[in-house]
Amino acid sequence: MKKLALYLMIAVAAAACASHEQRTEPQVTDRSSGVNTPSTTQGSNTLSPTNPNAGVTGNELHSGVLAKRSVYFDFDSNAVKDEYRGLVQAHSRYLNDHRDQRIRIEGNCDERGSREYNLALGQRRAEAVKKTMTVLGVSDGRIETVSYGEEKPVAQGHDEAAWQQNRRADIKYRGE
Amino acid sequence: MPRLLQRTLLFAAFLCAAVAARAQLTIDIVGGAGTTIPISIVPFDADAGGPAAVSSVVAADLARSGLFKLVDGSMASPRPVSASQVRTGDWRARGADAVAVGSVRAMPDGRVDVRFDLVDAVKQQTIASQSYLIASNQRRATAHKIADVIYEKLTGDKGVFSTKITYVVKRGTRYELQVADADGFNAQSVLASNEPIMSPAWSPDGSRIAYVSFDQKKPIVVVQNLAQGTTKVMAQYRGNNSAPAWSPDGRWLAVALSKDGLTQIYRVPATGGQAERLTDSSGIDTQPNYSPDGQWIVFTSDRGGSPQVYKMPAGGGAPQRLTFDGSYNVGPRYSPDGKSIAYVQREGGRYRIASMELATGQVQVLTDGTLDDSPTYAPNGKMVLYEASVGGRGQLAAVSGDGRVRQRLTSAAGDVQDPAWGPLPTN
Numbered sequence: 332m333k334k335l336a337l338y339l340m341i342a343v344a345a346a347a348c349a350s351h352e353q354r355t356e357p358q359v360t361d362r363s364s365g366v367n368t369p370s371t372t373q374g375s376n377t378l379s380p381t382n383p384n385a386g387v388t389g390n391e392l393h394s395g396v397l398a399k400r401s402v403y404f405d406f407d408s409n410a411v412k413d414e415y416r417g418l419v420q421a422h423s424r425y426l427n428d429h430r431d432q433r434i435r436i437e438g439n440c441d442e443r444g445s446r447e448y449n450l451a452l453g454q455r456r457a458e459a460v461k462k463t464m465t466v467l468g469v470s471d472g473r474i475e476t477v478s479y480g481e482e483k484p485v486a487q488g489h490d491e492a493a494w495q496q497n498r499r500a501d502i503k504y505r506g507e
Numbered sequence: 508m509p510r511l512l513q514r515t516l517l518f519a520a521f522l523c524a525a526v527a528a529r530a531q532l533t534i535d536i537v538g539g540a541g542t543t544i545p546i547s548i549v550p551f552d553a554d555a556g557g558p559a560a561v562s563s564v565v566a567a568d569l570a571r572s573g574l575f576k577l578v579d580g581s582m583a584s585p586r587p588v589s590a591s592q593v594r595t596g597d598w599r600a601r602g603a604d605a606v607a608v609g610s611v612r613a614m615p616d617g618r619v620d621v622r623f624d625l626v627d628a629v630k631q632q633t634i635a636s637q638s639y640l641i642a643s644n645q646r647r648a649t650a651h652k653i654a655d656v657i658y659e660k661l662t663g664d665k666g667v668f669s670t671k672i673t674y675v676v677k678r679g680t681r682y683e684l685q686v687a688d689a690d691g692f693n694a695q696s697v698l699a700s701n702e703p704i705m706s707p708a709w710s711p712d713g714s715r716i717a718y719v720s721f722d723q724k725k726p727i728v729v730v731q732n733l734a735q736g737t738t739k740v741m742a743q744y745r746g747n748n749s750a751p752a753w754s755p756d757g758r759w760l761a762v763a764l765s766k767d768g769l770t771q772i773y774r775v776p777a778t779g780g781q782a783e784r785l786t787d788s789s790g791i792d793t794q795p796n797y798s799p800d801g802q803w804i805v806f807t808s809d810r811g812g813s814p815q816v817y818k819m820p821a822g823g824g825a826p827q828r829l830t831f832d833g834s835y836n837v838g839p840r841y842s843p844d845g846k847s848i849a850y851v852q853r854e855g856g857r858y859r860i861a862s863m864e865l866a867t868g869q870v871q872v873l874t875d876g877t878l879d880d881s882p883t884y885a886p887n888g889k890m891v892l893y894e895a896s897v898g899g900r901g902q903l904a905a906v907s908g909d910g911r912v913r914q915r916l917t918s919a920a921g922d923v924q925d926p927a928w929g930p931l932p933t934n
Contacts, residue, residue, distance in 0.1 A: 435725075442896075444858060445838045445851045445880050446925065447706055447750045448807055448814055450719075450726060451763065451770035451791040454747045458769060476765065477725040478747050482703035489899040 392504055396421040402460055404498040406441070409452070409459045419460060422502055423467035436460050437501045438478040439485075441494035446480055453478030456500045543573075544661050547580035547603040551623065552588040552610035555646075561611050561621060564650035568668040568690065569657060572889075573912030578603040590624035590633040598628040605634075607657060611646070618642060621649050625657055634660050647692060665887040671929040672892065673697075673707045673716055674903060678921035684718060686733070689885075689928070691903075691916050697733060708751045709929045710777075716927075717741065717751035717760055728762050730777075741775055742782060752795045752804075753777070754821065761785070761795035761804060772806055785823035794838045797821060798845050805829065805839040805848055816850055816863075829863065832870060836861070838881065842888045842908070849873070849882035849891050860893050860906065873910040881924070884908075886931045894924050 391397060402415040411419065426432055438453030457476035465471055486493035548566040557563065569575040578601055580586075587593045587608045598606045609623030618640055625635035635656050639649050648669065655666030667689055676683045682704045687694035698704060702721035709716055710730075717730045726749045728742040742748040746765035753760060759774045764782060770791045773782040786792040788810040795806045798821075805818045808826065813834040819826040830836035835853035842848065842862075852861040852872070860874040860882045878896035885892065888908060895904040895915070901922040905914045916923075 443856075443878065444835070444853070445794070445807075447763070447794045448791070448837045450705070450747060450749050451765070451793045454765045455769055455791060458765075475745055478765075479703070479721070479726075480705075482705065482721065 392425070397425055400502040402456075402500045402502075403495065404456055404500070406494070406498065409456045411459050411463055416463075419463045420467060423464045423469050426464065426469045426473065427467070433473045433475075433505050435475045435477060435503045435505070437503060438476065438480075439483060439497055439499045439501070440478075440481045441497045442481045442484065442489065443494070444481070446482070450478050450480030450482075453480045453500075456498075460500045460502070543576040544605065545576045545578050545603050546605040546607065546657070546661070547578040547598060547601065549580035549583060549587060549606060549608045551608070551621075552586070553613075554609075554611040559646070561646050561650045561653070562607075562609065564647055564690075565607065565654045565657070568651060568654035568666075571690065571914060572658065573907060573914070574658075574662060580606065589622070590626050590636065593624075593626045593628075595626065595628040595631045598626075604629050605657075605661060607653075609653075613643070614640070619646065621646075621653075623653050625660060647688070651688065651690075664889060665931060667885045667887050667890070667928075667931065669932050670886060671713065672903075672926055673709065673929065674894075674926040675704045675707065675924045676921045677703075677901070677924060684716070684731075686716075686929075697736075698731060706750055706925055707927045708753060709927055710753050711755055711757045711930060712933065713930045717753065719749045719751070728760070730760070739779060741777075741779065742773075744782065750794050752797055754797050755799055755801045761797065763793040763795065772804070786819070786826070796840050796848075798841050799843055800845055805841060807837040807839070816848065829865070829868075830870075840882055840884060842884050843886055844888055847908075849884060851880055851882070860891060862891070862908065871910055873906045873908075874904070874913070876904075879904075881926060883926055883928045885928050892926045892928050894926060 396418060399418050402411060402418065426434065436457040438455065438457035440449040440453045454476055457478060461474045461476050464474060484497040486496040546569065548562050550560065551562040554560040554562055566577055570577055588610050589608060593606050593608060606626045606628055607623055609621065612620045614620055620638065620640055622638040624633055627634050637653065637656060641649050651668040654668040658666035670689045671686050672689055673684060673686045676685055680701055682700050682702065683696045684698040684704050684707055685694045685696050700720065700722055705719035707716050707718040714734060715730050715732050717728060719726045720729045723743065726747050727740060728748045728751045729738050730741050731738045741760055742762045742764060744764050744766035747770060748762060748764055750763035751760050758777055760777050761772060761774045763770050764773050770793045771784060772786040772792045772795045773784050775782050788808060790808060790810040792806055792808045795804045797804055802821055803818050804821050805816055807814050808817050811828065814837045815828055816830040816836050816839045817826040817828050833852055833854055837851050839848040839850040846866065847862050847864050849860055849862045851858055857877045858879055859872050859876060860879050861870055861872045863870045873891060874893065876895045880894045882891045882893045890905045890907055892903060892905045894901050901924040903916040903923050903926050905916065906912065
């Protein structure tokens with residue numbers, strides 16, 4: 332853990348520099364978390380000396396297991412399979428260690444079926460990943476679940492090889 | 508605002524906002540009705556030649572409905588121009604039960620005088636006679652009005668040739684919401700984005716379209732005023748915001764939101780305001796659609812384990828399950844008379860459009876595709892427009908309410924998705 336903390340401080344220092352440069356830009360309001368979410372973290376970021384998410388690039392979120400962001404699902408299923416438990420646990424641990432970090436989980440479906448129902452199914456997949464994380468101690472308000480349904484396939488084909496890549500939930504940290 | 512002015516503005520907005528329309532839709536009829544009305548549309552006097560001629564557009568409209576058989580009238584000599592010149596015996600001999608004749612005359616001031624008469628050759632009566640003084644760019648629109656008159660006189664149902672359709676065109680990562688005439692002509696882009704656009708829904712008066720935008724990197728519900736080009740965010744809550752449906756009085760938008768967990772149905776005032784929750788299940792409730800009398804909402808719910816169609820009172824309340832065949836019945840839409848619903852059903856891995864007569868529960872599968880989606884009734888209830896996936900590409904297709912006439916509307920470029928058929932024009 333000490334080693335991790337050290338890496339983190341380096342990352343934070345780098346990120347803080349980056350963020351100061353960005354401050355000259357006009358502030359853009361983050362509306363992605365909707366109207367019902369407490370919005371205290373946005374302001375506190377600039378004051379926190381251990382702010383890990385002022386700039387996401389270049390930190391430990393892009394190496395090791397934390398670089399893995401996608402959970403894949405079976406057809407017509409929103410069960411998080413055992414092979415993705417480790418991935419979800421790693422991100423939950425990271426979130427528990429970085430209390431001002433927030434994520435969005437984006438659900439996706441393959442192209443089969445009705446668009447709007449698929450949008451809701453994708454959201455349920457995202458919700459299933461979120462539930463695993465909340466069980467592991469990440470607070471509900473720090474995770475927004477959204478869906479692209481069948482609208483943003485990463486694989487463009489029309490067969491099972493493509494479909495299995497598109498039945499997916501992606502973990503995105505703020506700013507990504 | 509006077510209706511004429513309103514419509515003129517609407518038209519002007521289409522012209523101004525238009526990105527060049529590249530996705531002209533062309534229509535092939537792939538099936539035929541059992542009985543058709545034989546009619547001759549005699550080329551109108553002094554009309555332009557070719558497919559752009561007023562009489563050609565009228566003939567194409569009627570042919571596309573699948574309810575008419577066109578009898579060639581071009582060889583008639585002398586060619587009749589008005590009802591008094593129609594010798595009904597000759598037309599009966601050619602096999603026509605009805606004859607339309609007319610003229611298209613350019614006026615000195617640049618306007619065009621279009622006249623037509625419709626003659627019932629069997630009863631030997633003139634059953635319609637109309638004249639229109641129009642701007643020269645209104646020929647197609649006038650031809651659609653004439654086709655509407657003929658359709659209504661001969662079938663007893665309202666024609667829908669003067670209506671609009673909207674749909675999403677996807678080319679690579681570029682999305683456009685387009686509005687076109689019901690025959691696919693005059694396609695205009697009303698919105699373009701590099702993010703997906705989904706689920707367009709016409710307001711009951713045809714002045715606005717609600718749709719799902721992903722411009723905020725997540726689905727939110729937006730309403731766009733077509734004449735003004737202005738947009739208003741109707742639902743942008745935490746999570747997903749989608750599946751807009753207008754109440755028939757235009758006061759409410761039913762939407763599907765996931766702000767409280769899984770997707771549930773809410774309504775928001777069409778003027779904007781807080782969402783009011785209408786369903787309360789532990790599953791997914793989505794795809795609401797109001798009954799034409801405004802009393803009910805049909806929707807998709809998987810509360811029973813598989814997605815099925817339910818209905819509930821429009822203000823919320825105890826739902827009642829409507830579909831029982833199979834494990835996947837979703838996306839219901841009421842027919843304009845409120846007596847049937849069309850929806851997507853899955854059977855053996857194939858997704859097709861089915862309809863159910865609500866009084867009897869009688870189900871009919873209307874289409875034979877593999878990935879059909881998004882049924883939308885014509886405002887006279889006679890056709891259902893839908894999205895058919897052909898070779899992995901979305902195309903529009905239409906099927907008659909009884910499943911006997913099918914058409915495909917092919918686009919030159921891109922995926923065509925999520926059609927919605929607009930209301931009858933108000934006169």
